[in-house]
Amino acid sequence: MSEEQLSRIGGATGARRHFRYFDYVMAAFVTMLLLSNLIGAAKLSSLGGLTFGAGILFFPVSYVLGDVLTEVYGYANARRCVWAGFFALIFMAFMSFVVVAMPASPEWGCAASADPLYQGVVAASDSGAVCQSTYVSVFGSTWRIVLASLLAFWAGEFVNAFVMAKMKLWTGGKLLWTRTIGSTVFGQAVDSAVFYPIAFLGTWTTESVFLVMITNWAMKVAWEVFLTPVTYAVVGWLKSREGVDVYDDDTDFSPFAKAKAV
Numbered sequence: 001m002s003e004e005q006l007s008r009i010g011g012a013t014g015a016r017r018h019f020r021y022f023d024y025v026m027a028a029f030v031t032m033l034l035l036s037n038l039i040g041a042a043k044l045s046s047l048g049g050l051t052f053g054a055g056i057l058f059f060p061v062s063y064v065l066g067d068v069l070t071e072v073y074g075y076a077n078a079r080r081c082v083w084a085g086f087f088a089l090i091f092m093a094f095m096s097f098v099v100v101a102m103p104a105s106p107e108w109g110c111a112a113s114a115d116p117l118y119q120g121v122v123a124a125s126d127s128g129a130v131c132q133s134t135y136v137s138v139f140g141s142t143w144r145i146v147l148a149s150l151l152a153f154w155a156g157e158f159v160n161a162f163v164m165a166k167m168k169l170w171t172g173g174k175l176l177w178t179r180t181i182g183s184t185v186f187g188q189a190v191d192s193a194v195f196y197p198i199a200f201l202g203t204w205t206t207e208s209v210f211l212v213m214i215t216n217w218a219m220k221v222a223w224e225v226f227l228t229p230v231t232y233a234v235v236g237w238l239k240s241r242e243g244v245d246v247y248d249d250d251t252d253f254s255p256f257a258k259a260k261a262v
Contacts, residue, residue: 007244011165011251015076019242022073026081029065033085034092036062037149038139060223063187064231066160067180072238074246075165075253082157082255089153093146100140104132145199152195158255160187165248173245180231184224192217 009017036059062085069078106126112118112134113127121130164183171178196213204212239245 006239009244009246011074011076011246011248014074014244014246015251017244019073019077021238021241022077025065025069025073025238026084029062029069029081030085030088032058032062032065033153034088037089038092038096060184060188060220060227063157063160063184063220063224064180064227064234066157066187067164067183067231068234068238070161070164070183071168071176071179071235072242072246075161075248075251076257078161078165079158079255079257082154082161085157086150086154089150093141093150096139096141100136104128104135108132110134148195148199151198152191154255155194156187156191159190160184162253163187165251165253169247169249173247176232176235177228180228181221181224184221188217188220188224192220 036055039055066078066081069081106128108128108131110127110131113122113130118130160183163186164179167179167182192213196209196216200209200212
């Protein structure tokens with residue numbers, strides 16, 4: 001189905017419309033968000049002399065999905081996904097804190113406790129102590145990083161969705177690439193500007209904070225540019241299946257607004 005054959009509907013109508021694939025896209029969005037923070041955030045990698053957080057390889061995919069959500073389903077539905085992801089992150093942080101804080105059994109065996117490098121430590125204490133220390137190094141986090149992650153995601157995603165929806169109106173639904181890249185430029189700028197100062201200012205040098213902040217922002221935008229053909233393909237496929245094109249010309253853009261019945 002071409003764009004000319006799609007039925008144009010307003011954001012208020014789209015907010016209450018039942019879409020065939022919206023739930024799957026939202027599930028993918030929240031899943032990618034949680035995994036990027038849980039698995040990727042704790043590991044530093046080095047490639048070609050450049051050191052970066054491993055999560056940056058996959059976290060931008062959540063922004064691509066955010067663009068897809070806003071473009072296909074409208075700002076109001078994207079807002080629901082942002083709030084769902086936000087509360088999922090809160091629960092993940094709470095669960096991580098509780099599980100990490102629980103005392104480890106001395107008999108707890110894990111891969112690290114069998115590593116020959118740790119045999120001296122195991123003999124001096126117990127395998128549970130070794131496993132606990134490695135567990136904390138992966139899943140433990142300071143309150144500053146948790147707070148920074150939550151606020152950065154919330155602010156960055158809403159800016160991303162807002163710019164995406166507004167640019168769709170300004171461009172008349174044309175030039176999708178300008179919206180996906182433009183929204184990422186602003187959304188990731190806000191994300192990075194919130195996260196790095198809150199998480200690391202005072203711990204890292206000010207120069208390091210701004211250097212990493214700018215580098216990560218540039219890498220995320222570059223990822224968005226690289227994934228533009230994928231975004232086009234996914235947006236086109238979903239629109240053809242849903243049969244409508246949502247324009248937010250009657251949408252309340254407040255993050256706290258509720259969709260009204262139509």
